[in-house]
Every structure is written in C-alpha cells, then in structure tokens.
Amino acid sequence: MTVETKTVDVRPGGVFHYVMTMPNGQAVWGCWTYREVARSVRLVFVSMFSDPEGGLGRNPWTAEWPDHVLNAITFAEHDGRTALMLHAVPMDATDAEQAAFRAAHGAMEQGWSGTLDQLETALAT
Secondary structure (H helix, E strand, O other), X not given: OEEEEEEEOOOOOOEEEEEEEOOOOOEEEEEEEEEEEEOOOEEEEEEEEEOOOOOEOXXXXXXXXXXXXXXXXXXXXXXXXXXXXXXXXXXXXXXXXXXHHHHOHHHHHHHHHHHHHHHHHHHHO
C-alpha cells in the first residue's frame, strides 16, 4: 500500500492526517491527534479512522471497531539501538469494540512491524 500525508503537525494538539491506498485502489483514511511529544522519549496520540476531511470515519474491515484509540510510543536505547514500545488501548469502547480490538492485535502488530521494517531499510540507505 502507499501512504499519502495530508497534514503533519507534530506537537500537542497537532494532527497527522493521512490516506492509505490499498493495491486494489481502496482508500483508507486515518487521523492522529497528538497529546504528548517528548522528543526521543515518548509520543502519545489518539488515533481514529477518518474521512477525507479529517472527521471521524469507520474501520472498513471491522464494524465493531472503537472510534478512538489512545496510543503511547516510548523510545529507549538498547544495546546501541533504539527500542520502541507501543501500547494502545481503546477509549470509551463497548465490550464488542474492545473484543474487536483484541482480535485484531496480530494484524496491528504485523502492520506496525512491517512499517518499521520499511523505515529501518529506508534509513539504512
């Protein structure tokens, strides 16, 4: 898939708005609103599926997806490299939304890992 950035404002209250285009042409919009930005230490943001204007959208694959997810990424040095830990929890989610979120853990791990692997490759060149 390709990712196109619409807005990037990395500061508390700032927004990252983007669209992912799947190989079949399906466009999936997303939006992050930053809560905390501590350079090289921690990044906290609320993520959601969005529409092209940045408003709330729906997960195209899972109807019971939570509207908002609180994410915290921490960075730390480990053996001369940067270790990244991502923790994500649904916000104000129903039992069904929490179950859908838990069920998608493997797919989310694969997506984040694949993205970070690509970043590692890009930074190495």
